[in-house]
Amino acid sequence: MERADLTIEELAQATKDVDPTGRGVAPATVGRLTSRGKSARTNCEWTTAWFVAEALHRKTNAPLQDLFCMPPHSTSTIERSRSDAEEG
Incomplete structure (x- = not known):
């Protein structure tokens, strides 16, 4: 949002x-996704x-991976993916 110079409301509109x-x-x-x-x-x-992601990409024309900061590694023990059988 910062790179695209958008507020929460402007990103929602985009x-x-x-x-x-x-x-x-x-x-x-x-707001919930950007809040701490x-x-x-x-x-x-x-x-x-x-x-x-697509709205931010359209506003910045940056590669999507440049729009997000990812931690170098995860210490989470929660599995966040689903098996193919659970996909709907």
């Missing part, structure tokens, strides 16, 4: 342009992540 249904991501959801407080979320739906 996601409407990449969502085929035009609904986009709610500002409250963007009690309401912060560490994961989201794939479509939410895709709309946010």
Whole structure:
């Protein structure tokens, strides 16, 4: 968001342009994903992540991997992937 010079509301609005249904991501959801407080979320739906990433890419024209900071390694013991049988 910083690189694209967007506020939470502006990013939420930009996601409407990449969502085929035009609904986009709610500002409250963007806020929870970007926050570090009690309401912060560490994961989201794939479509939410895709709309946010695509909206940021369109605003910056940067490669998607340049838009996100990933830690060098994870110490998490939580498995976050699903088997193919669980995919819907």
